[in-house]
Amino acid sequence: MRILLFSGKGGVGKTSLAAATGLQLSRLGYRTLVMSVDPAHSLADAFDLETSLFQEKTNDPYPIDPRLSILEVNIQKEIKRHWREISTYVISVLRTTGISDVEAEELAILPGMEELSAMMYVNQYRREDRYDIIVLDCAPTAESMRFVSMPTTLEWYMKHVFPFQRGLLKAVRPVANRLSPVELPTDSYFANVQDLFGRLDGISDLLEDANVTSVRLVTNPEKMVLRETQRAFVYFSLHGLTVDGIIVNRVLPQAITDAWFEEWRASQAKILHEIDEYFAPVVVKRVPLFTHEVLGRERLEELSGVLYAEKEDPAAVSRTEAPYSFVKRNAHYEVRLRLPFAVKGEVGLFKKGDELVVEIGTLRRHIGLPTSMAALTPTRATLENKILTVEMREG
Numbered sequence: 001m002r003i004l005l006f007s008g009k010g011g012v013g014k015t016s017l018a019a020a021t022g023l024q025l026s027r028l029g030y031r032t033l034v035m036s037v038d039p040a041h042s043l044a045d046a047f048d049l050e051t052s053l054f055q056e057k058t059n060d061p062y063p064i065d066p067r068l069s070i071l072e073v074n075i076q077k078e079i080k081r082h083w084r085e086i087s088t089y090v091i092s093v094l095r096t097t098g099i100s101d102v103e104a105e106e107l108a109i110l111p112g113m114e115e116l117s118a119m120m121y122v123n124q125y126r127r128e129d130r131y132d133i134i135v136l137d138c139a140p141t142a143e144s145m146r147f148v149s150m151p152t153t154l155e156w157y158m159k160h161v162f163p164f165q166r167g168l169l170k171a172v173r174p175v176a177n178r179l180s181p182v183e184l185p186t187d188s189y190f191a192n193v194q195d196l197f198g199r200l201d202g203i204s205d206l207l208e209d210a211n212v213t214s215v216r217l218v219t220n221p222e223k224m225v226l227r228e229t230q231r232a233f234v235y236f237s238l239h240g241l242t243v244d245g246i247i248v249n250r251v252l253p254q255a256i257t258d259a260w261f262e263e264w265r266a267s268q269a270k271i272l273h274e275i276d277e278y279f280a281p282v283v284v285k286r287v288p289l290f291t292h293e294v295l296g297r298e299r300l301e302e303l304s305g306v307l308y309a310e311k312e313d314p315a316a317v318s319r320t321e322a323p324y325s326f327v328k329r330n331a332h333y334e335v336r337l338r339l340p341f342a343v344k345g346e347v348g349l350f351k352k353g354d355e356l357v358v359e360i361g362t363l364r365r366h367i368g369l370p371t372s373m374a375a376l377t378p379t380r381a382t383l384e385n386k387i388l389t390v391e392m393r394e395g
């Protein structure tokens with residue numbers, strides 16, 4: 001199975017491009033699912049589907065044609081299905097603050113639930129071998145990052161915090177419940193967490209396997225959008241995912257010669273050049289600004305025709321180079337990370353247990369070290385040719 005993840009800033013064209021890619025894949029014969037992970041779904045809208053018709057079917061893929069289905073994950077239904085114990089607990093805590101039941105239920109949708117729910121579906125469909133390809137239409141960049149970092153964060157929590165917390169609570173609950181105004185979580189809450197974790201089992205391996213998961217970053221030829229795309233590129237790499245394509249959408253076509261757009265054209269040309277340079281050797285595709293919205297199947301087919309050559313396979317694996325690698329030198333070991341845009345001053349490094357922690361801006365990534373390197377400490381970091389090399393020695 002292949003997973004293609006479309007990510008980028010809000011409004012750049014992720015949904016349109018994910019849908020158009022789905023059409024191309026199904027035309028080539030793949031059993032394809034396009035799944036919206038953005039809580040502000042617009043996938044059904046892109047296909048111009050009657051929403052009332054579609055809504056009833058949510059959380060069950062909706063067939064567009066025999067080989068293509070779409071899915072918008074409905075979080076309320078998911079909560080009833082998978083998150084009951086957790087949300088019941090959160091609601092009970094919120095109630096003690098005096099807010100209304102309705103508000104409590106709204107607030108009990110925790111950040112990340114959408115993403116985790118979507119991942120459970122990916123995992124389930126993989127086990128059932130239901131699709132050849134799942135195209136993920138992601139939420140804007142920040143949430144996408146949460147999507148890909150969730151499994152590792154959760155794994156870390158389950159390994160380090162969960163057993164401790166559960167055991168501790170078992171011991172203190174009888175006393176604490178008499179003293180504390182807030183009821184402590186029951187054992188069924190923990191059972192729910194454990195069950196959810198089980199459903200996510202193996203997902204981070206899938207996301208980090210370049211032969212399974214590829215990230216396609218969607219951008220526009222504008223400076224602000226590009227900056228976000230560059231950050232996303234680093235962050236995805238840090239999380240072990242492979243970005244194997246950049247799509248620049250809404251490029252002004254040559255046909256526009258109106259003086260009004262002259263300045264736009266000049267700045268776009270500059271940014272397009274910058275994009276090609278930055279992301280090389282990653283393939284950069286360009287899609288023109290159309291004369292109309294990309295709405296409905298016909299328009300999506302048109303977009304698909306511009307984006308892909310007739311026989312071109314969007315699922316082809318074009319890059320498998322790991323975003324980071326571990327190497328043994330003579331007397332020391334090295335961890336190498338490809339960090340195309342980070343400058344040295346912005347990268348923070350330290351060791352925590354058997355993990356190397358890399359910080360860039362506000363993002364933190366725990367990199368589980370191979371056993372052979374777990375006892376070593378980082379001694380030196382150098383950034384050269386966009387590769388951050390961390391030396392690890394016995395300290």
Ligand SMILES: Nc1ncnc2c1ncn2[C@@H]1O[C@H](COP(=O)(O)OP(=O)(O)O)[C@@H](O)[C@H]1O
Binds near residue numbers: 011013249289
């Ligand atoms: N190349 C394009 N030319 C004209 N309109 C476009 C183009 N790409 C996307 N659109 C339109 O822009 C809007 C936002 O696109 P969408 O795919 O929903 O972006 P995102 O999912 O990134 O928020 C939609 O109305 C879509 O039809």
Ligand SMILES: [Mg+2]
Binds near residue numbers: 014042
């Ligand atoms: Mg969208």
